[in-house]
Amino acid sequence: MNDKIEKLIKEMTLEEKASLCSGGGFWNTKAIERLGIPQIIMTDGPNGVRYSENAFDSPNGFKSKPATCFPTASALASSWDVDLVYEVGRAIGEECRSMGIHILLAPGVNMKRTPLCGRNFEYYSEDPFLAGEMGAAFVDGVQSMGVGTSLKHFACNNEEYQRMSISSEVDERTLREIYLTAFEKVVKKSKPWTVMCSYNKINGTYASENKKLLTDILKNEWGFEGIVISDWGATNDRIKGLEAGLDLEMPGPSPMNDQKIVEAVKSGKLDEEKLNETVRRYLNVLFKALENDTRLDYDKEKHHELARRAAEESMVLLKNEGRLLPLNGRIKSIAVIGSAAKEPIYQGGGSAQVTPTKIDIPFDEIQKLSQGIDVIYAEGYKGFDIDENLIVDAVEKAEKSDVAVIFAGLVRGMESEGYDRRDMRLPQNQVELIKRVAAVQKNTILVLAAGSPVELDFIDNIPAILLSHLAGQASGSAVARVLFGKVSPCGKLAETYPVRLEDNPSYLNYPGEDGKVIYGERIYIGYRYYDKKHIKPRFPFGYGLSYTSFEYSNLRFSKDMMVDDDKLTVSFDIRNTGDIAAKEIAELYIKPLSSKVSRPEKELKGFKKVFLNPGESKTVSIEIEKRDLSYFDTSYGEFVAESGEYEILIGSSSQDIRLKGIIKYQNNKVYRKHLTADSPLKDWLEDEKGRALLMSVLPPQMKERLSNANSEAMWFIGSIPLRKMVMMSRGALTDDIIDRLVKQI
Incomplete structure (x- = not known):
């Protein structure tokens, strides 16, 4: 293959080489018919294929071909299930093959720095370890079908506000530990074909022309062998971008920038070998794509069932007083309330918006499983305006029923690419409805659809809350099955739910001003901040209830001391102490007992999801390594694990720690600081x-x-x-x- 690529490069004219540095259309690269080089087709998106031959093929704008709409990334991360995410990725890869797509523009592994980011539903977590594991599994799944992926948005794209010009001002340690770690894990572990640079600047330099980011770190340090493509319209200075490591400008065509490349080479401003390297990388990806260029069919019903299972695994039971859930034979009547029960909230807007192959309607699915229970419906709200007649009707029906199930959430248009949310609140008409219904019906269940945290100041009067997230086209049947106990909820939060927006660590530094947003909270985002400040959130990171209970015991280590690059296995037992078969997610955190630098109270470094029948016990084993003990030391420019003691914490959430133990680590490498006349x-x-x-x-x-x-x-x-x-x-x-x-x- 290398010989073929080198032969093609020698046969190309300078103009032909430059032409491969930009797209040939909205979704495709350029072809060079003279040399038999075809185009590559790429498309969105992270929770389902969003593709149309023409970018805007209808009077109303973009209209994509039908595809399975799977749960969004924020939902899938709450499953904590890498095997499931792999399956979803593989299924999306199949659907890409059915449409002739070579590269899927996903996944997004940006951190959830603020709850207000409009694209939070597209991202996995506030924690880089969890996001990295989820992203790697997704890439492995898609690429197992011979379809490439594009890891995005590289990097520090954590808000949509002024996203094409804002400069994310972030110190080196924070950049490395928080905002690059998930990217690093996916690149090294799963080798995505492409990485997509973000729109924004990082410390004053556009991501599209940031040599430190695109070449020094991504290509040289991490060993990335694919191509770097721009987010659509993210290119600033094309020559600076090419020199920095931006291989492909999208969308296209871009004849003016292609000509600038030609002129730069001819004038000696740009070394032609740099251009050759870009073409070489591109052709390598092209030939990978051509190895699997045949169309495949897929089973739409099978993929719908996978979407339902993924939704079930992702839903988080936030509250269940008096074991109100699951619903059973003692219930004779149910009032299903809220327009979202018949018009489900199941995905966000923007480039991740999918045209689903079918949609399960929650009200219909509840009726199917009601088994003789009287089920009635009340619309409750419509749009954003408070409608007193709709609320009165809902309250009357709720009062006459044994149980009220309210479907609420962030309605269409509130979560989308291109803009951020203004606050963390639900629409006021929904809040009014929830409060009024709860006042007359003590058995009120709230089903909440949202891709990011919302304020729940009415929570004390709601005995049961099920967070469905944005769970895709099969969310309706998944919710019904969880409500009626056909499956026990097993999802856990992949992000902290604060009591109020002001509690969020980025609050004083969002959205920024004068073209800059200061990452003043540094490494303390999400649970790292709440732990360090001893602020109690509404629901902590890693939290989620079940219809059963679990007992943890017998923590043990394969060795008591790790030395240098050793690995160590942590084992413990989990037993299902209830009477319902269910899955439990065990979380492993590491806490350094001493350090010369400020470090989080604990950090997630492992997890396992296990299925247990009633009374069953299983041993869980999780391996940790040197990197899991490390912080990024700017003095040495690398991750450093200090010698000393580390506490291993095993929990059912970040604040529900069940087991503790101490290991020792000995680092025999001698670290020397770079001493200068200004050193103390x-x-x-x-x-x-x-x-x-x-x-x-x-x-x-x-x-x-x-x-x-x-x-x-x-x-x-x-x-x-x-x-x-x-x-x-x-x-x-x-x-x-x-x-x-x-x-x-």
């Missing part, structure tokens, strides 16, 4: 060579004062930069001596 004396003294050099030139009295690391003198003098000692030593040290020390170190 303490850093020089902590470095073996630096200490020897410094002591050789200090006057005796100062040597004595600095000999004790815990002395009062050290606390004061130790913070002084070496350069300042020219003045502080009263002439004992000179600029020449300082320069000599720096050269010697």
Whole structure:
């Protein structure tokens, strides 16, 4: 294959090479018929194929071909089930093959920094470990069908506000630990064919021309071998972009930018070998795509059933007082309330919006499973305006029934690409309805459809809440099956639900001003922040109830000490102590017991989902490694695991820790700080060579004062930069001596 690619590059004209650096249309790349090079077809999206031969083929705008609308990423992440996400990815890959699609523009692994981001439903989590695991499973599934993926949006695209111009101002440690980690995991583990750069700037430089991001880190450090493509319209300066590592500009065609590339090569501004490398990468992806270029059929009903199972696995039972759920034979009548019961809220807007092959209607599905129970319907609300007649009708029907099931959520248009939400509230007409119904019906169940957290200040009066997320075209039947106990809810939150928007760590630094958004919370996003500040959220990260109960026991380690690049296996037992077969998600967190830098109270580093029959017990094993103990040290420019003790925490949520144990880690690598004239004396003294050099030139009295690391003198003098000692030593040290020390170190 390499020989074929090199032969093609030699046969191409400069203009032909440049033409492959931009698309040939909205969804396709360019073909070079003279050389037998065909085009590649790509399309959205993360929760189902969104494709049309023409980008805007109807008077009303974009209209895509029917495809299975699976649960959105925010829902799938709440399943904590990598095998399930792989299945969904594989199914979407099949549907791509049925339409002749070569590359799917998904998944999105951006962090949920603020609950208001309009595309949060497209992203997996506030936690990079969980997002990385989900993203890798999805990529593996899609690419197992011979269809490529495009990992997006690289990077720090955490709001839609001014997304094409805003500069995300983020420090190096935060960038590496939080905002790049999921990308790194997916690139290294699953090798996506393409990575899509984001619209925004990172620290003042557009992502599309950010060499540090696209080449130094992605290609050189992580070993990414595919192509970097722009988000649609994300290109700024095409020559800077090409030099930085942006291989393909989308959409196309872009004859002006192609010509700029030709002129840059001819003038010597751009090395032709850089262009050759871009073409080489592109052709490598092209030939991968051509290996599986045959159309396949898929079973629409089978995929619908998978969508339903994925929805069931993702739903989170937030509250269940008095075991109101599951509904059973003691219920004689149900009032199903809310327009969303007949017009389900199942997906968000923008480039992830799918034309479904079919839709399960919640009210219809509840009727199917009611088994003689009297089921009545009340619309309750319509649009955003409060309609007193609709509310009165709903209240009357709820009062006369044994149970009221209210379907509510973020209606169409509230969650979408292109803009952020204004607040965390549900529409006021829904809130009014919920409060009025709950006032007359003590057995009120709220089914909440939302791709991101909402405020629930009425929660005390609602005994049961089921979060359905944006669960796709089969969400209606999935909700009904969970309500009636055909399946026990087993999803857990992949993001923290704050009590109010003001509690969110990004609150004071969102959406930004003067073209910048400051990531002032640094590494403390999501549960990391709530833990550190001891702020109790509405529902914590990793939280979710079941129709049964589980007991954790017998924590053990394969070894007590990890050394250097060792791995260690953590094992424990889980038993189903209830009378219903169900699945439990066990979560593993790691807490450093000491560190020279500020670190989170704990961080997720492993999880397992297990099925248990009543009374059944199983052993769960999770492997951890050096990286799981590490933080990014900017002094050394790498992830560092400090020697010392680490607490292993096993929980049913981030705040429901069931088991604890301590392991030790010994790192035998010697780390030396980069010492300069501006480094404090303490850093020089902590470095073996630096200490020897410094002591050789200090006057005796100062040597004595600095000999004790815990002395009062050290606390004061130790913070002084070496350069300042020219003045502080009263002439004992000179600029020449300082320069000599720096050269010697």
